[in-house]
Amino acid sequence: MSDAIVLTGRTIRLTRRNLDAVLTAMLLPIMLMLVFVSFFGGAIHTGTEYVTYVVPGVMLLCAGFGSANTAVTVTHDMTGGIIDRFRSLDIGGTAILAGHVAASVLRNTVATTIVFGVAFLIGFRPVAGPLDWLAVAGILLMFILAISWLSACSGLIARSPEAAGGCTFLMMFLPYPSSAFVPIDTMPGWLHGFAEHQPVTPVIEALRGLLLDRPVGDSAWQALVWCGGILVVAAGLSGALFRRRTA
Amino acid sequence: MTHRPAVEASGLEKSYGAVKVLRGVDLSVAPGSVFALLGPNGAGKTTTVRILSTLTPPDAGRARVAGFDVITDRRRVRRVISLTGQYAAVDEMQTGEENLRMMGRLTRLGRAEARGRARELLERFDLTGAARPTVGTYSGGMRRRLDLAAGLVGHPEVIFLDEPTTGLDPRSRQAMWEVVKGLVTDGVTVFLTTQYLEEADQLADRIAVVDGGRVVAEGTSAELKERVAGQRLDLVFGDIAGYERVALRLGVRLVWSDADRLTLGVATDGSAAHVRALLDEIDPERRAVDRFSVRGATLDDVFMALTGHAAEGESGAEGERRGAEGESRGATGEKEAAGV
Numbered sequence: 001m002s003d004a005i006v007l008t009g010r011t012i013r014l015t016r017r018n019l020d021a022v023l024t025a026m027l028l029p030i031m032l033m034l035v036f037v038s039f040f041g042g043a044i045h046t047g048t049e050y051v052t053y054v055v056p057g058v059m060l061l062c063a064g065f066g067s068a069n070t071a072v073t074v075t076h077d078m079t080g081g082i083i084d085r086f087r088s089l090d091i092g093g094t095a096i097l098a099g100h101v102a103a104s105v106l107r108n109t110v111a112t113t114i115v116f117g118v119a120f121l122i123g124f125r126p127v128a129g130p131l132d133w134l135a136v137a138g139i140l141l142m143f144i145l146a147i148s149w150l151s152a153c154s155g156l157i158a159r160s161p162e163a164a165g166g167c168t169f170l171m172m173f174l175p176y177p178s179s180a181f182v183p184i185d186t187m188p189g190w191l192h193g194f195a196e197h198q199p200v201t202p203v204i205e206a207l208r209g210l211l212l213d214r215p216v217g218d219s220a221w222q223a224l225v226w227c228g229g230i231l232v233v234a235a236g237l238s239g240a241l242f243r244r245r246t247a
Numbered sequence: 248m249t250h251r252p253a254v255e256a257s258g259l260e261k262s263y264g265a266v267k268v269l270r271g272v273d274l275s276v277a278p279g280s281v282f283a284l285l286g287p288n289g290a291g292k293t294t295t296v297r298i299l300s301t302l303t304p305p306d307a308g309r310a311r312v313a314g315f316d317v318i319t320d321r322r323r324v325r326r327v328i329s330l331t332g333q334y335a336a337v338d339e340m341q342t343g344e345e346n347l348r349m350m351g352r353l354t355r356l357g358r359a360e361a362r363g364r365a366r367e368l369l370e371r372f373d374l375t376g377a378a379r380p381t382v383g384t385y386s387g388g389m390r391r392r393l394d395l396a397a398g399l400v401g402h403p404e405v406i407f408l409d410e411p412t413t414g415l416d417p418r419s420r421q422a423m424w425e426v427v428k429g430l431v432t433d434g435v436t437v438f439l440t441t442q443y444l445e446e447a448d449q450l451a452d453r454i455a456v457v458d459g460g461r462v463v464a465e466g467t468s469a470e471l472k473e474r475v476a477g478q479r480l481d482l483v484f485g486d487i488a489g490y491e492r493v494a495l496r497l498g499v500r501l502v503w504s505d506a507d508r509l510t511l512g513v514a515t516d517g518s519a520a521h522v523r524a525l526l527d528e529i530d531p532e533r534r535a536v537d538r539f540s541v542r543g544a545t546l547d548d549v550f551m552a553l554t555g556h557a558a559e560g561e562s563g564a565e566g567e568r569r570g571a572e573g574e575s576r577g578a579t580g581e582k583e584a585a586g587v
Contacts, residue, residue: 006352010338017340017381081334081394088300089353089401090325246302 003091007099008106011073015107021069026111029062030118036181037122044182048212052126055119056207057180060200061172062115063144066108067151068168070100074155075164078245093242097152097235104148105141112140126211135220136210142227143203147171149234156241174200179208199226251314253278253405253436254299258308261294268294270460271308276453278404281427281437283451285444291460292440293333296409299438300330313404329398330407335390336397339383343374343393346382347400354401361400368396372426388419392426399430406430408439412446424449445543448472456553464553478517478543480525482536484509489535497529502552514552517541 015022033054041050077083077096086096116124128136154167175181177191178200187195195201202222209216254276261269269291276282284292297303299310301321309316315323337346344365351361369375372392382390391411398406411427412420427450430437441447447454448468456464456471464471479502484490490509494501503512513529515521522541530536 002355003353006349010341010349013345014338014340081332081336082338084297084300084302084330084332084334085336085398086353087302088325088328088330088407089350090322091353 001095003095004098004102007091007095008102011100011103012106014073015069015103022066022107022111025065025069026062026114028065029058029115032061033058033115033119034122040181044186046183049123049125051119051123052212053208054181055116055124055126056204056211057175057178058115058119059112059140059207060143060175060180060203062111063108063140063147064168064172064175066111067104067144067148068165068172069107070104070148070151071155071158071164071168072161074100074152075158075161078156079160083246087246093239093246097238097242100152100155101145101148104151105144108144108148109141112144127213128211129213132210132213136207139203139206139210139220139223139227142224142231146227146230146234149231149238153234153238153241156238156245174198175204178204180204199230202226251278252276252311253280254282254310254312254438256295256299256308256310259295259298259305259310260307261291261298261303261305268460269298269305269308272457272460272462274455274462274465276436276438278436279431279434280452281431281439281450283447283454284438284440284457285442285447285454286440286457287442290457292457293409295457296330296332296407296438296440300328300407301325302330327404328407329401329403329405330409331395331398331411332409333413335382335394337382337390337394340381342379342381343369343385344378346393346397350397350400356400364400368399371429372396373422386419388415388422391415391419391423395423395426403435405436405438408437410440410442413442420446458553478515478541479503479512480515480522481510481512481540481542482526482529483538483540484511484535485537489530493529493535515541 033051036054036058037051041054044050044053046053074097077100083096150171151168155164158164158167177187177195178184178198179195180200184192184195184201202219203226205219206216206223208214209219252275254274256272256274259269259272260267272291272295274282274284274295284295286292294303298305299312299317301312301317301324304318309318311317312324313327315327317324337343338349341349347365347368348361351364352358356364366378369378372395374389374393374396377385377389377393382393385393395408395411408427412423415423424446427437427439437450439450451468453465453467454471455462481503482493484493487506487509490506490511494504494511497511497513500513501511502514504510513525515525522539526536526539
């Protein structure tokens with residue numbers, strides 16, 4: 001446990017020295033939000049202010065961009081000399097990976113808060129109460145945790161940091177064919193099945209419901225099941241992959 | 248020595264797929280000594296170090312480090328060793344001091360202790376000026392020294408160094424040698440691998456020569472030199488008759504021969520007296536030998552003498568070419584061998 005804390009500190013220090021990667025990961029969702037709200041928003045009818053509609057999607061994009069960096073840093077460690085040093089000090093894979101994931105969660109929490117701030121500046125006006133906000137934070141945290149483990153998992157599969165960056169592309173693309181930016185019923189029919197049942201949609205729906213004080217229905221528990229499932233599978237797979245790579 | 252060996256291995260075997268990397272390695276290293284595993288690329292040096300440092304399990308054989316079995320007692324082995332591999336195990340984006348402090352915390356030192364140990368090591372490895380900048384700005388030599396320092400934070404008993412000076416310029420190599428020599432004064436055991444004869448010679452109390460996954464010779468530097476010689480006397484003959492006559496007479500004492508250039512090599516310590524005596528002995532009529540040169544023995548010579556063949560594969564080919572270019576500096580030859 002103390003190893004994991006030391007290694008989390010290490011990854012945070014490394015992040016601070018690589019600020020351009022963090023800024024890119026934060027500026028991209030902000031830029032996309034500005035583009036969507038000011039260029040496309042007028043043409044998209046969602047029944048509410050578009051900025052309010054789009055914020056949950058931007059949050060998930062932000063988490064995707066933010067955790068993609070974890071894949072790169074994990075691959076970097078695995079392909080460099082430091083992994084042998086850690087192992088010869090009897091530091092286990094769990095501590096090493098947990099360090100990366102914990103740093104990713106912290107980094108994303110800061111980024112998400114900043115993106116929320118920008119959203120407020122450009123007219124985001126949710127009507128959520130304190131309990132709703134707590135639930136929003138909980139769901140976002142679960143999503144970030146799940147996607148960070150998934151990212152660590154990609155980092156263990158990839159053989160080079162560049163390949164690791166590519167692995168995370170899918171995660172960043174996933175919010176587009178969902179209800180994040182446009183209502184699903186405006187998409188072509190063949191996409192409906194996927195868009196309605198992919199993991200991002202219930203997360204978006206739950207966040208949106210909570211922020212706008214609308215009934216969330218099944219989407220809240222669906223979101224938690226998806227995130228929990230991804231988390232368990234990705235963490236388990238990461239452990240197995242780590243053991244295989246270091247055997 | 249009455250103590251148990253710091254490192255002992257018997258019958259270590261390891262294959263990667265169809266490639267047999269180790270074919271039964273036996274070793275014994277006395278505590279408080281420097282031991283060098285000398286051999287060309289692909290001889291099995293790194294694999295041996297990985298097995299001894301618990302990172303890779305052997306297919307067969309047993310090994311103990313500081314008295315603990317590397318397989319059944321892995322955790323206790325890990326508590327008393329450190330490994331500095333061929334690839335730098337420090338973070339480029341952290342400063343030298345941060346790297347060392349992190350290692351201190353990971354070896355269960357308290358915050359203040361870790362800071363103190365970092366400062367102490369930076370000072371000892373002549374890196375105090377480099378404490379603040381990030382490692383990315385370091386020279387190759389500084390990075391290696393920091394890497395080695397990072398391995399020492401937890402006061403290991405046995406230190407494994409896998410090719411500590413490969414890729415360093417001569418000055419940094421010299422500095423690294425001084426650092427390694429300083430380690431044993433603390434009573435630790437150093438187990439290093441190298442492709443450089445000179446390095447093993449400078450640092451090691453005992454040397455094991457490995458080739459094709461086996462230890463082909465083991466002994467002190469002086470013992471090995473008796474068989475290999477530190478220098479080589481190359482004799483260029485005026486005609487093929489003289490070349491052949493002397494080649495026949497020298498027989499097994501030949502460590503080098505090149506009929507195309509009418510050149511024969513014999514071992515020498517490089518002293519004027521020895522070279523004069525050799526010349527008198529080989530060419531008493533003072534007619535057969537046209538010219539001579541003295542050069543440092545290379546790993547190829549060691550191999551020639553110990554195994555009866557040139558270091559396998561590309562490294563052998565390099566040896567041939569080097570002969571063709573007529574280079575006479577051992578250091579150049581060694582650098583080429585490293586580049587293979």
